Amino acid sequence: MRFSQTLESAYASKADLVLAALLAVAGIALIWLNQADGSHFTGGLLIAFAVFVTAYRINRRLAVIAVPYLWLLVFFLVPFIIVVKISLSDPAIAIPPYTPTLELSEGWTGLKSFFGDLDFENFEFLASDPLYYTAYLSSAKIAIISTAITLLVAFPIAYGMAKASEEWRPTLMMLVILPFWTSFLIRVYAWMGILGREGFLNSFLLWLGIIDDPLTMLNTNFAVYVGIVYTYLPFMILPIYATLEKLDVSLLEAAEDLGCTRTQGFWLVTLPLSMPGIIAGCFLVFIPVLGEFVIPSLLGGSDTLMIGKILYEEFFSNRDWPVASAVAVILLLILVVPIVLFQRNQQKQAEADQ
Amino acid sequence: MKKTLLPIAALMAFGSVAAAEEVHVYNWSDYIDEELLDKFEADTGYELVYDVFDSNEVLETKMLSGGSGYDVVVPTGTFLQRQIAAGAFQPLDYSKLPNAENLWDLIKDRTAEYDPGNEYAINYMWGTTGIGVNVAKVQEILGEDAPLDSLSLIFDPANAEKLSECGIQLLDAPVEVIPAALAYAGMDPDGHDEESLAKAEEVIMAVRPYIQKFNSSEYINALANGEICVALGWSGDILQARDRAWEADNGVEIAYNAPAEGAMMWFDMMAIPADAPNPEGAHAFLNFIMDAENMAAASNYVYYANGNLASQEYLIEDVIGDTAIYPDEATLESLYTTTPWDARSQRTLTRLWTKIKSGI
CATH class of the missing domain: 1.10.3720.10 (MetI-like)
Structure with a gap:
């Protein structure tokens, strides 16, 4: 309750937007500088919080409902998609030991060859x-x-x-x-x-x-x-x-x-x-x-x-x-x-x- | 704000400094004299973080995932070769390893099969895979002239059937047992083709009903307690069983023999992961281990032979004088080495192993 009251008063004074901007900048800076272990994680959390605060201003209901779904997305769906992706790959002597891996640097052709190499052979x-x-x-x-x-x-x-x-x-x-x-x-x-x-x-x-x-x-x-x-x-x-x-x-x-x-x-x-x-x-x-x-x-x-x-x-x-x-x-x-x-x-x- | 941030910043700074001074070593369990660990810290000033594992597969998974955080790891030769191919290790800087001159050329030549030019790793310990027997029981069952140093003890169905009443155990490791079966059948122990696998399956299946268990660690105690009388296992483990029985004074006499048909020789190698946080410290550790007296202390403790020629003058007689640990020239010639299995043949091998163990 305390938290939502604080958010409420910040909302009234538009201090929340200032806070969100500050958090986002701090988060990006942390990730950019990458000074210590876990700075990516902390930075990500700060940015996520900033996004939440901004979303709360736009649509309160949606912002609150989105939290558990986001949780599922990050800790269940994304890992599951990664596992499905690996299950469609082929083993290789490499780090990590399968191929293809997604090469974002190669742009569209990389993406195309990536999906082309996936198949249901293992199943x-x-x-x-x-x-x-x-x-x-x-x-x-x-x-x-x-x-x-x-x-x-x-x-x-x-x-x-x-x-x-x-x-x-x-x-x-x-x-x-x-x-x-x-x-x-x-x-x-x-x-x-x-x-x-x-x-x-x-x-x-x-x-x-x-x-x-x-x-x-x-x-x-x-x-x-x-x-x-x-x-x-x-x-x-x-x-x-x-x-x-x-x-x-x-x-x-x-x-x-x-x-x-x-x-x-x-x-x-x-x-x-x-x-x-x-x-x-x-x-x-x-x-x-x-x-x-x-x-x-x-x-x-x-x-x-x-x-x-x-x-x-x-x-x-x-x-x-x-x-x-x-x-x-x-x-x-x-x-x-x-x-x-x-x-x-x-x-x-x-x-x-x- | 400042008040809370400062200690955090200080902690972060401290964390990065401390990490530079630590050396993380990942070795097999029960594989070193722990006094050496303190000595390393005293000699070099690094802080040593020493973790242990008990299977090559666990180590390999860590290596292939990357970011293990270890500075020195100890894979076995065949595993090393595959991990080098995957790009898991960095080349050694021999200018930082003056003690490398202590290494034994004979072993270096053999490990070069896995790591050409010994570019990525140095040998730590080596040994053979052979037969541990409870001498009295086997002679009681098979007679005085029982072939204690022959694989026929295990793979000849007539012998195995008789010995099954006192218990036979084999390593739960296809890469060890299949070559032994092939050596018994008189084929190339390093054969990976279908014909070799079919032959190995035939040999092992013929004695499968007489094998009590496939296990890679329990046979030490089982031999020492007299629960089993024959085991195909690693030299140092069986010597440990011999010593435990001797200490317990329970009347059990265990002997280790490298099979006359040829025994597998294996090498545990020290290497530095490509993404090691502290390669400088890793080199310091390798150099420390290659010191003749340090290496001798490790061998005197674990009863395995090492690849360090200079250390031999510091070895106790129990180690250097025991042909089960340091075989004579002739036996050394008959030892064979194996090469790694590629992904496809590895799958066939593991599948065959499941079939041998569970019948499916």
Whole structure:
């Protein structure tokens, strides 16, 4: 509020235009002189702010709406266009390792030859080798199964949290969030220590006498599922807990008055009403797991096939940035479907809340 | 306004001065005696920023993206050659490297294959890729006259099947394992053509069921603990496994042998990126490393041979006297080197490797 008031008073006195001009000059000067690291960035910010202040004078509404769109443009659309561009290029031994690169100095002919050299060869290549669609499918399989397991584990926890007394809830909530205080990588490494042949779990089972020989758990798909479910559990618990907590208890009482047993009440009232939370949780888990790289590479074996690993190999082992980009573009296209569904679900929920 | 701006301006000025005095070095992990790092700072007055990596691919991606901010990097020969072609390095100024006279001509001749005239890089360490065995276990399974120095230990299906019960691991690096398979088959280990790849696939696939794992770092501990009995790995790593088993006194005796069929020789080279912020400091670091006593200290610590002839008089007997580290003349003759794979054959190679590992 303070900021808009300041802007308001500056607007009245036309001081804003003076300010914008000053900022623009300072920004251009910074970029021009390029004295220190980050002067381009600071200069760019100053100019962007100057443009915003000027736009605010011309059309206030538009200027304010433009900010989030600009954010998307700069941090999502532009990088995505760059990735698409690389996916249409050819690999080369050069810096950067692909061709063509845009030579603005050559003017129109440079631009023409640039677009002439782009083609869909890499996408054709992806379609011709069964490795890639097998990897996409196997990623999808791992993502679906681990989302289902996460849901089965998370729902009772969230349910218990929502049923707990008011004074306990913050503590329980704390316990769910607590693992985030340690680095994600360290927690995955801890699982390597637990699941290894000489690991904690095997020693414990041997000590109990349940098994005679240590089980091979690390470097298998089992370990990947354990790692994924463990890591993404809070993302499932929190949205489900949020819907269950808001649940109106009188609805359950009404159901019982009408002759429902407790179990029937759960299936007919609680579960349908917690659906928005379940759906949100499932998307929050499914979408990142599909492209997961760290967990399968640390806990998985050489036969764990996931698209994140393929992408890494294309990029690092083959130095083939164009094919790696093509893999990434297709992954994004696959993800667009669940993301759109997720958005629609969120929107519906927002409307229902109103 | 002035009050707030001044410290910022001062900071910026300080930042640029400090950057000039820093030398950023990017080397393999566990690859130097850390006392040398302090010594470099004391000797030259530069501030040393020392980072480590554990795979050539990671380094190469940084080099090919440009603007890595490093002054000295350490790629392996084949990678160096490709990165030179990409224009990633600047030529060395030998007038600033008086200690270059300490270098070993024999190694210089070999590294010139990757870097003609040694214009861009100097050798840091070199070694071979060979076989690490748990002597007692292998002899128990295959008998007293088991061929401990032969690739048939791994690539002969009859041997591999028997040895699979105590565990075989191979490096997870096609550029190491494929040449070894070709050497076993009696073909040119440096073959990149389809026929060579098909032969290598045939050799490796025949023993694939008996290979426990493809991994480039775990075999050190696995050998030392007695979890596996044969590994195809890097000389220094297997010697490390030998020493760890010896320290643990667990009755495991590990031996390293360069394969009789021929062993791959590799070279880790120090080079200066084209866009190094401090080339002056980078040259100072290279010259410091090429000092005979400094280089000897590094080798005495990591148990790898170096390309510095003058350093040999300062090497401890454990290093210079060990034929696994400094092979005798005859073995040295049988060592082969490989050349880099171009983009097309690299793709076929990686694809073949995925097929070997995952069956798809």
